[in-house]
Amino acid sequence: MKHRLFWPVVALVSLILINTIARSQFASITVRDDRLYGALIDILRQSAPLMLVSLGMTIVIATRGIDLSVGAVMAVSGAVALTIIDDATDPNSLGTVMVAVGAAILVSLVLGVWNGFLVSALGIQPIIATLVLMLAGRGVALLITEGFITTVNSTPFSFISTGYVLLLPVAFFIWVAAVAVVGLIERRTALGVLTEAVGINPEASRLAGVRSTGIIWTAYAASAVLAGIAGVIYASNIRAADANAAGQFIELYAILAVVLGGTSLMGGKFSIAGTVVGVLIIQTLESTILFLGVPSAQSPVFFAIVVVVVVIIQSPNLHRVLRNTFRTTRSAGPGEPTSDAGAAG
Numbered sequence: 001m002k003h004r005l006f007w008p009v010v011a012l013v014s015l016i017l018i019n020t021i022a023r024s025q026f027a028s029i030t031v032r033d034d035r036l037y038g039a040l041i042d043i044l045r046q047s048a049p050l051m052l053v054s055l056g057m058t059i060v061i062a063t064r065g066i067d068l069s070v071g072a073v074m075a076v077s078g079a080v081a082l083t084i085i086d087d088a089t090d091p092n093s094l095g096t097v098m099v100a101v102g103a104a105i106l107v108s109l110v111l112g113v114w115n116g117f118l119v120s121a122l123g124i125q126p127i128i129a130t131l132v133l134m135l136a137g138r139g140v141a142l143l144i145t146e147g148f149i150t151t152v153n154s155t156p157f158s159f160i161s162t163g164y165v166l167l168l169p170v171a172f173f174i175w176v177a178a179v180a181v182v183g184l185i186e187r188r189t190a191l192g193v194l195t196e197a198v199g200i201n202p203e204a205s206r207l208a209g210v211r212s213t214g215i216i217w218t219a220y221a222a223s224a225v226l227a228g229i230a231g232v233i234y235a236s237n238i239r240a241a242d243a244n245a246a247g248q249f250i251e252l253y254a255i256l257a258v259v260l261g262g263t264s265l266m267g268g269k270f271s272i273a274g275t276v277v278g279v280l281i282i283q284t285l286e287s288t289i290l291f292l293g294v295p296s297a298q299s300p301v302f303f304a305i306v307v308v309v310v311v312i313i314q315s316p317n318l319h320r321v322l323r324n325t326f327r328t329t330r331s332a333g334p335g336e337p338t339s340d341a342g343a344a345g
Contacts, residue, residue, distance in 0.1 A: 004262040008277040011260075015284045016040075035164045039287060047283045048161070048171035049074070049230035050253055051276065055182050056223030057254040058275045063212075063219045064199045064267025065119060065126035070227040070254060071247030072137020073111050077104040077231030079141040081157075082150040082241035091154040100157070105228045111137070112224025116217035130220075134251070141243035151240040161237035171233055178226060183272045195219065199267030257282050 019026040019039070029038035053070045060067045084100035085091050111133060118129035163170040186192035197205040198212045205212055227247070235241050259265065260281055261274025289302055312318060 004271060005274055005277060008261055008274055008281065012277055012281050012284065015281065015288065019284070019288055031167065034167060036167045041169065043280065043283045043287055044172045045161075045169035046171075046286075047279050048175045049234050049247070050250060050257065050282065051175040051279045052178055052226040052230040052233070053223075053247075053250050054254040054257040054275050054279050055178055055272070056226035057251070058258050058261075058263055058270050058272060059182070059186070059195065059219045060126070060223045061255075061258055061263055061265060062195050062199045062267060062270035063216050064202065065216065065219065066255070066265075067115065067130045067220060067223045068127065068251050069111070069115060069130040069133035069137055070223060070230075071250045072134050072141070073108050073224050073227040074231030074234060074247030074250065075138050075141040075241075075243045076111065076144070077108050077228035078235030078246050079144040079150070079241040079243055080104040080107050081232050082152055082235055083144055085152045085154050085157055086150050091152050092156060094156050097154060097156040101160075101232055104232050105225060108224045108228025108231070109221060111228075112221035113217070115224065116220035119220060120213040120216040138243050141241070141246070145241050145243060149240050149242050153239065157236050158239055159236075161233050174229070174233065178229070179272065179276060182222075186270075186272060191215070191218075196268050196270070200269075253282055 016027070026039045029036055029040060031037070053074070056070065057067055081100040081104040084103055085096060088096040088100075090096060115130055115133060118124045118132070119126050122129075159170060160174075161169075161171050165173060186195065194205070194210055194215055197208070197210055198215050202212055230250075231246060234246055255265075257278035258270075258275050259278070261271050261276070261278035263270040263274060
């Protein structure tokens, strides 16, 4: 129970059990046309954009920073990819799609380098530095699409979000690969230790010879690249570049997923596995809201209530109070006083 992932996993399993009890078909998975179908499969597929953004947010938060521009980066990435495909003579060409996706990710990297420059080189507060791109990014996306919602009909591009490989969605394999790569780099190399050192105490790490500037710069670049991939998946799913709707509020959901997974906003220690669980909790909650038929205007209130309950369940102070109460009750024994007042009496 002391493991940081215990309560997040309990919350996720509880949500799945509640949904399964309320509707037995929630946990059912069927095979049709060499594809797996079911609510759980939909959760795995639809989690891709938020999962990618949350992974980048985890790294940034570990350096004691924050990235509010990920939604805008998603919008720019989708706009770049869709514009290139729309202008191509053959939108169904695999080469065209690969060039479009590569260009979108490259532009996202440039935006991430810009954020890293403001934060690490110029020393601007992360929330201010990324707020600049958060406000300007969607305007850039509108400039790229000339103020219109660009739509395309490209089979290879749609395959990114709606395609299946080995019975499972391609989007699922994308975020699993991203988790594996980030986990391998951050947990099997010295970069993860250095990232935590910078987040825990930047001054001490500097005195120890850690080049925090490069680490912080890399964190923001990685966050933007992952957000760019998420923007491509989102645009592939709706087959359009919508600068206003792409990634809307996703930075807030990503921060929530990171916190639900046990990563502290104070920087330092972080958990990639916890972030994965946090994203799945949020996606399962959204599926629950849709199933209950909660009106769209009221769904944020329902979502907030459930999140508050989950956060309270994970509260270390609550766990400490419950443990102390349990120990006091056990030590007192049946029929014996459980407080000083009782003993005095």
